[in-house]
Amino acid sequence: DGGIxxxxxxxxxxxxxxxxxxxxxxxxxxxxYWYRQDPGQGLRLxxxxxxxxxxxxxxxxxxxxxxxxxxxxxxxxxxxxxxxxTAFYLCASSGANRVKESGxxxxxxxxxxxxxx
Amino acid sequence: xxxxxxxxxxxxxxxxxxxxxNCTYSNSASxxxxxxxxxxxxxxxxxMSVYSSGNEDGRFTAQLNRASQYISxxxxxxxxxxxxxxxxxxxxxxxxxxxxxxxxxxxxxKP
Numbered sequence: 001d002g003g004i005x006x007x008x009x010x011x012x013x014x015x016x017x018x019x020x021x022x023x024x025x026x027x028x029x030x031x032x033y034w035y036r037q038d039p040g041q042g043l044r045l046x047x048x049x050x051x052x053x054x055x056x057x058x059x060x061x062x063x064x065x066x067x068x069x070x071x072x073x074x075x076x077x078x079x080x081x082x083x084x085x086t087a088f089y090l091c092a093s094s095g096a097n098r099v100k101e102s103g104x105x106x107x108x109x110x111x112x113x114x115x116x117x
Numbered sequence: 118x119x120x121x122x123x124x125x126x127x128x129x130x131x132x133x134x135x136x137x138x139n140c141t142y143s144n145s146a147s148x149x150x151x152x153x154x155x156x157x158x159x160x161x162x163x164x165m166s167v168y169s170s171g172n173e174d175g176r177f178t179a180q181l182n183r184a185s186q187y188i189s190x191x192x193x194x195x196x197x198x199x200x201x202x203x204x205x206x207x208x209x210x211x212x213x214x215x216x217x218x219x220x221x222x223x224x225x226x227k228p
Contacts, residue, residue, distance in 0.1 A: 033216075042204070042220030043161070056215075090160055094216075104149050104208050106216055108160040 003027065006091050006109035012117050013078070013085065021076045021112045023091035032074035033092040033106070036060060043090065049074055078114060086116050118143055121207050123219035130226055134195045138222045140205030141187040149208040150188045152179055154201045155221065161204055164190075195226045 004025045013019045025032065031050050035043040045058030049068040063082025068074055074093075078085045091109045123140045130136050142150075150167035165172065167179040167188050178191040188207075192199055202221040209215070 035218075043218040045215070048215060058215075088158075104216070105151065105163055105166065106206065108162070111160050 004091060004093055004107055004109035006089075006112050008112060009110065010113045010115075012115050015116055016080045018077055018079050019114065021078070021089055021091070021114070023074045023076065023109060024072055025074075025091075025093045025107075025109075026072060027093055027095070027107065028071070029093035029095050029107075030071070031094045031104075032068070033094075034058075034064070034066065034074070034076045035090040035092065037088045037090060037111075039088075046076065046089075084116075085114055088113055119220075120144060120217045121205060121219040123203075123205055123222045125220060125222060127223040127225055130195055130224070132195055132197060132226055132228055134226075135191065135193045136195055136224065137189055137191045138203055138205075138224075139187050139189050140207075140219050140222075141185075142207045142217075143186070144207070144209050145183075145186060147186075147207045147209050150179075150181055151206040152177075152188075152190050153204040153206060153218075155204055156201050161218075164203070192224075195224075197226050197228065200224055200226045 007022045033048040034046040037043050044060050046064050047066040049055035065077045089112045092106045094104045094106045121142050152164040153161040154164045155161040167181050171180040176193045180189045202223045204221045205219040207217050
């Protein structure tokens with residue numbers, strides 16, 4: 001089935017460690033996104049990428065890094081510079097080049113829960 | 118002012134009730150609009166796109182009011198299974214791909 005796969009689903013990190021969350025999609029979508037969601041809060045955009053080898057900072061990029069070496073993959077690294085990384089992380093993708101009124105439907109992976117211990 | 122604003126609720130309604138949510142957006146150049154549903158501790162899932170002419174899918178109706186810059190979601194004959202958080206999504210530039218999510222409106226349908 002086509003979709004977005006995030007791994008791991010649950011991750012525990014010690015303070016001062018970098019961790020990388022994986023996101024893979026087989027939807028042939030050009031655009032990919034990373035969001036962070038804290039309990040009871042909305043989604044906040046960390047980074048997004050419109051095309052391979054290019055990405056843009058979102059609203060809360062500090063302490064995070066990404067790469068887009070392949071169309072299918074958009075890994076997120078949570079660095080030690082992120083002081084409060086415990087959250088639910090959601091990867092998403094969309095067909096940004098579709099030309100229709102309601103194009104750009106966003107599809108999400110199942111999310112990754114990161115806890116700092 | 119946030120780019121996309123929703124009344125967080127919670128909305129507590131009895132089964133069978135009709136309930137409506139609004140979502141306002143600040144950028145008049147916004148092009149695409151969606152409603153998503155998010156269950157507790159799960160990822161958001163697309164509920165429906167919002168077309169200029171309005172659209173309906175079973176018990177759900179979505180409408181767009183460009184003049185007043187809001188979209189709405191109407192749920193008729195509420196079911197217990199409709200309990201969730203409903204997120205509106207606004208895209209300013211279809212080709213730029215950056216989407217803005219509202220913080221969500223929580224609905225609880227009670228027996």
